[in-house]
Amino acid sequence: MDVKETVISILNDLTGNDVSEDMDTNLFDSGLMDSMGSVQLLLELQSQLGVNVPVSEFVRSEWDTPNKIVTKVEGLVD
Amino acid sequence: MINLEPYGNPQYFVYLLIGLIPLMIGLYHGHRWRWYQSAVSLVFIFLMFDSQKWQQGVALIGFVIWEWLMVGGYMAYRKKANNRWIFYGAFLLSIVPLLFVKITPAINPGHTSLFGFLGISYLTFRSVGMIMEMRDGIIKEFHPMLFLEFLLFMPTISSGPIDRYRRWLDDYQKVPDREKYVGMIEKAVHYIFLGFMYKFLLAYLFGTMLVPKLETLTLRYGGTGFSWPLVGVMYAWSMYLFFDFAGYSLFAVAISYLMGIETPMNFNRPFQSHNLKDFWNRWHMTLSFWFRDFVFMRLVFAMMKNKIFKSRVTVSNVAYIFNMLIMGFWHGVTWYYIAYGLLHGVGLVVNDWWLRFKKKHRESIPHNKLTEAFAIFLTFNFVCFSFLLFSGFLSKLWFGHY
Numbered sequence: 001m002d003v004k005e006t007v008i009s010i011l012n013d014l015t016g017n018d019v020s021e022d023m024d025t026n027l028f029d030s031g032l033m034d035s036m037g038s039v040q041l042l043l044e045l046q047s048q049l050g051v052n053v054p055v056s057e058f059v060r061s062e063w064d065t066p067n068k069i070v071t072k073v074e075g076l077v078d
Numbered sequence: 079m080i081n082l083e084p085y086g087n088p089q090y091f092v093y094l095l096i097g098l099i100p101l102m103i104g105l106y107h108g109h110r111w112r113w114y115q116s117a118v119s120l121v122f123i124f125l126m127f128d129s130q131k132w133q134q135g136v137a138l139i140g141f142v143i144w145e146w147l148m149v150g151g152y153m154a155y156r157k158k159a160n161n162r163w164i165f166y167g168a169f170l171l172s173i174v175p176l177l178f179v180k181i182t183p184a185i186n187p188g189h190t191s192l193f194g195f196l197g198i199s200y201l202t203f204r205s206v207g208m209i210m211e212m213r214d215g216i217i218k219e220f221h222p223m224l225f226l227e228f229l230l231f232m233p234t235i236s237s238g239p240i241d242r243y244r245r246w247l248d249d250y251q252k253v254p255d256r257e258k259y260v261g262m263i264e265k266a267v268h269y270i271f272l273g274f275m276y277k278f279l280l281a282y283l284f285g286t287m288l289v290p291k292l293e294t295l296t297l298r299y300g301g302t303g304f305s306w307p308l309v310g311v312m313y314a315w316s317m318y319l320f321f322d323f324a325g326y327s328l329f330a331v332a333i334s335y336l337m338g339i340e341t342p343m344n345f346n347r348p349f350q351s352h353n354l355k356d357f358w359n360r361w362h363m364t365l366s367f368w369f370r371d372f373v374f375m376r377l378v379f380a381m382m383k384n385k386i387f388k389s390r391v392t393v394s395n396v397a398y399i400f401n402m403l404i405m406g407f408w409h410g411v412t413w414y415y416i417a418y419g420l421l422h423g424v425g426l427v428v429n430d431w432w433l434r435f436k437k438k439h440r441e442s443i444p445h446n447k448l449t450e451a452f453a454i455f456l457t458f459n460f461v462c463f464s465f466l467l468f469s470g471f472l473s474k475l476w477f478g479h480y
Contacts, residue, residue, distance in 0.1 A: 016437075031433075034355070035370050036394045039378045054214035055375045 003049065003077050007070050010044045023067040028060060038063070051076045079129035082122070084236045085329040088278065091270065097122065098336050102263070105338045110253050112227070115337065119232035126236065127195065134195035141175050141198060145205040146225060148172040149212075153220035156212050165213045172209055176202040184411035197236040199408065203368055204229055208243050210372055217243060224250075233333035237326060239344045239364035249339045262335040269332035277325025285318035293471060302476055312466040319465055320348065323362070348461075352453045354422070354429040357461055365405075374401040394430060399423035409468070412480075418468045425460060 001009070011019045015032040019025070027033035033041075038058055045051045051073060063069055082090055097118045104111045127135030152168040175193045182191035208225075211217040228246055254262060292314055295307035327344035334341035342364055351357035358366045377397045380386075387393050399420070406419020436443055466472065470480045 035375050036378060036390070036397075039375050039382065040390070042379065043382055054216065055371065055379055056211045056214040056216045058371075058375070 003074050004070050006048055007045075007073050008066065010041060010048065011066055011069065014040055014044075019066045023070075024065050026064050027066070028064050033064075041069075045073060049073065049077060080125065081129045081131055082125040084122075084126055085273075085277070085326055088274065091329075094122070094333060095336075098333070102336055105253055105259055106256065108253050108256070110250075110338060116227060119230065122232050123230060123235060131196075133192070137193050137195040137198075141193065141195065141201065142226065142229060144175060145172060145201070145229065146222070149205050149208050149225060150220045150222065152209050153212050153217070156215075160213070165209070168209050169206065172206050173202055180407070180411050200234070200236070200238045200240055201229055203238075203240045203365075204243065207240075207368065207372060210376075211243070231334075231339070233337065233339075234330045234341055237323075237330070239327055239330060239341055240368050241339075241341055241364070245342075246339065254338050259338060262338070262340070266332040266335040269328040269335070273325040273328035273332065275325075276321040276328065281318055281322035281325055284314050285322060288314040289318055293474075296471075296475065300475075308466075308475075311469075311471055312462050315469045315471065316462040316465040319469075320345075349458050350454060351457045351461075352450065353433070353457055354425045354460065355433070357457055358422075358426075361461075369401055369405055373404055374398070377401070391430075391434075395427045398426040398430070402426065412470070412473070414467050414470050414473050418464055421464050421467065425464075 008020050011027075014037050015027065017032060019027075019032075025032075027037075038060075039055070041063075042053050042055065042058060045053060053076065063072060082093065084090070101111060101115055101118065104114070123138075124135070127138055148168055148171050152165075155164055155168075176198055179191045179194040179198055182189055182194075208217055212220075224247065227250070228241075228243055231241070231246065234241060253259075289311060292307050292310040296305055296311055299305070300307050324345045331341050331343055344363055344365075346360040346363065348357055348361035351360055374397050377400060378393055381393045381396065382390075387396070400423075402419045402423035403416065404419070405422075406416045409415040409418070473480055
């Protein structure tokens with residue numbers, strides 16, 4: 001699996017929805033994610049992709065849609 | 079000597095504007111005159127803490143030196159190594175002044191700590207947040223001057239909103255383009271007049287005219303249990319709290335805008351919240367987001383990483399209660415602030431349980447305008463009850479003192 005697929009599968013697990021249907025949906029406004037979900041996302045990124053994102057790096061407005069998250073993580077993997 | 083309480087009366091804004099006009103002319107022409115901004119800020123900070131408040135002024139100077147040493151010292155260390163105990167030490171030492179200020183009146187009723195000054199809790203948030211971001215490797219440099227300019231950013235020094243160093247620095251190191259700056263001035267003017275209505279009209283009406291009368295009625299005729307005047311105190315004081323603090327926050331944001339800094343907003347129609355979680359995303363936002371980012375999320379991260387609890391639900395429940403209890407203690411070490419924190423912690427746990435239940439039974443639970451109105455009504459009343467607790471009036475009613 002490439003980075004994009006992994007991120008999408010993590011998000012699907014966390015939200016219980018298929019996020020690939022709308023990659024620009026705001027996960028926080030729609031109630032799919034909250035701070036709890038954010039932390040789980042960071043932990044999953046660490047265990048599945050080996051990317052370390054400290055909590056203070058997580059600025060909500062930069063991580064609020066599946067597309068933004070994929071771009072962020074792709075940037076961190078390289 | 080004159081002493082000027084920040085945003086204490088409309089006249090204060092005239093003085094502020096006179097002081098800020100040169101800075102604004104500079105910003106309008108694309109320059110930020112840092113030395114002028116610092117000078118005018120220091121004058122107004124001096125006027126907040128001079129004459130009869132000189133002791134607070136001395137405490138402020140001591141505090142600033144202390145935090146400068148802690149943050150600067152930790153950064154110097156962090157560049158070389160990253161031992162967790164040194165981090166805990168720096169963290170603890172940076173909140174020591176605040177701890178003294180909060181604990182002194184609890185141990186010695188009627189006494190205030192010599193370290194105290196108006197705004198100490200807000201300044202502590204700024205520097206503690208920096209230490210935590212240094213630990214995470216997000217802040218990589220300590221600038222001796224910029225740190226002071228951030229810590230002592232004048233419009234928000236006394237009661238927030240709580241800004242973050244990196245966000246603030248981004249604004250401070252550039253000048254908004256003219257179109258944007260003009261838009262910020264327009265917003266600032268709007269906020270100032272809205273703030274006048276909130277703080278000098280509505281907060282005065284509720285806080286100065288209504289609340290004392292209702293309190294007297296309750297104490298005289300209401301008994302110690304439920305009474306209608308007590309219900310009146312609850313609503314009137316809640317309105318007072320909102321209009322007073324939201325009004326103040328509008329002033330602080332407006333003055334920041336005039337200085338070309340987009341200090342974040344503190345309130346977003348909190349009384350229209352659909353549930354308690356929603357409420358904390360709308361009420362005193364910079365404080366609740368600070369707690370979310372620096373307490374709640376870190377605690378959840380640590381608990382999940384070390385697999386302390388099996389269930390995710392337990393993790394979030396423990397974190398909610400802890401987070402809100404800390405917030406309660408931060409307000410002050412009295413039974414009613416702590417009870418207020420605990421009540422909100424438990425409230426968030428119940429709220430989360432309900433949201434999960436609703437998600438599972440999506441089909442069978444009705445959702446329409448009426449249920450939404452009921453949700454807002456319920457949230458509003460829960461919040462007002464928690465504010466009655468927060469006001470300390472119940473302590474006066476039951477034990478005769480605040």
